[in-house]
Amino acid sequence: MPRAHAERRACGVQTAWTCADTPETAVAEIAGVVDPSDIGQLLVFFSQPYEAEGLIAALSETFPGVPVAGCSTSGEITSDGFSERSVLLVAFPKSGFRFVSCVIPEVRSLSVDRASDVVQALRARLDKEKGESYPNLFAISLIDGLSRCEEAIVSAIAWALGDVPLVGGSAGDGLTLSGTSLLHDGRVHRGAALLLLVETEHPVRSFCCDHFEPTDTKLVVTASDTSTRTVYELNAEPAALEYASSVGLEPSSLAPMSFAAHPVVVRIGGDYYCRSIQRVNDDGSLSFFCAIDDGVVLTVAEPRDMVKSMEAELERLDEDVGGVDFVLGFECVLRRLDAENRQMKHKVSDLYRRYHVVGFHTYGEQYNAMHLNQTFTGVAIGRQGAN
Incomplete structure (x- = not known):
């Protein structure tokens, strides 16, 4: 019978994960390896084969009265490295952390005014709730990864948050692109977002890391549909054909591994940000994970060494927080595919284990006011203040 694995960090955060066959068995196994008396907030990340309604029902029954937030994924990052087809639980202790959270429904119609109301209500709840106040504040967003409006959501929320750092990820469903799920306090939500203030x-330090460099090869979007994030033409040629030609591949060979190995980026304010391709469509168009529009100039990028770039970022964070105790991370699924394709998956997993990184693989990442692709974002929590 499969058994759950668990780890407890100095700050009191417990992580537990299992590959049990059913949601009920997974939750039962996890409950057997964590201390339920010291849980103030649960974050749960799970692969789509686990039925969301069954999972939230089991969590509500097993951890009565404990707030729950989470989402479906395209893979989990556990304390033992990369995982798939698993349930990952991150349990924050009652002391040292305070959480408030809410569901933002109908995200396609989210306005700046509504986002401001949501953030103000959460901050008021945080101020009113009993308990010791703590000096460091950050926000976490979990968004339906097929909503096609993450940019507007993040921009509106970040404006309302002001100088509070925001990190997060878009929920995934493996690579099937059929539907994602969000969990919040006993219910399953779709077409929505979750916002947590911590x-x-x-x-704590929020961060954003990538591993690519721009080349001289440019692709101009000359025909697109912004509502569906679909590009029909690049450089006035069929999109898939022109992209394949620019990266030296046959159009028939284009697949997620291809997009992971040959990303395209856009320059914003002097920096380059990835605009990941989601899939090739039957008509030769390309669907993207990020917003796209006519006239956007895409630059073909070349990956750098993922392990070295991420190790440098984690070393910097380790120094900044006086020793990393725990990292909550949100990593693009295309980075995992690229690591697998380059046979670096074990090295990346080893690095994440060393710095106690947990989280999930996403359809997109959030960092302050930006929705990104093919990046690794998150928050590092230091050992200082831990008992």
Whole structure:
């Protein structure tokens, strides 16, 4: 019988994960390896083969009264490295952290005014709730990864948050692109977003890391549909044909591995940000994970060494927080595919284990006011303040 694995960090955060066959068995196994008396907030990330309604029902029954937030994924990052077809639980302790959270429904119609109301209501709840106040504040967003409006959501929320750092990820469903699920306090939500405000006594640093460099090859979007994030023409040629030609591949060979190995980026304010391709459509068009529009100039990029770039970022974070105790991370699924394709998956997993990284593989990442692709974002929590 499969058994759950667990780890507890100095800051009190417990992580547990299992590959049990059913949601009920997974939750039962996890409950057997965590301390339920010291859980103030649960984050749950799970592969889509686990039925969302069954999972939230089992969590509500097993951890009564404990707030739950989570989503479906395109893979989990556990304390033992990369995982797929698993349930990952991140349990924050009652002391040292304070959480408030809410569901934002109908995200396609989210306005700046409504986002401001949501953030103000959450901050008021945080101020009113009993318990010790802590000096460090950050926000987490979990968004339906097929909503096609993450840019508007993140921009509106970030404006309302002001100088509060925001990190997060778009929910996935493996690579099937058929539907994602969000969990919040006993219910399953779709076409929505979750927003959590977190106050902690521990030092924290948000971060964003990528591993690509731009080349001289340019692709101009000359025909697109912004509502569906579909590009029909690049450089006035059929999109898939022109992209394949620019990266030296046959159009018939284009697949997620191809897009992971040959990303395209857009320049914003002097920096380059990835605009990942989601899939090739039957008509030769390309669907993207990020917003796209006519006239956008895409630059073909070349990956750098993922392990070295991520190790440098984690070393910097380790110094900034006085020793990393725990990292909550949101990593694009295309980075995982690229690591697998380059036979670097074990090295990346080893690095994440060393720095106690947990989280999930996404359809997109959020960092402050930006929705990104093919990046690794998150928050590092330091050992200082831990008992």
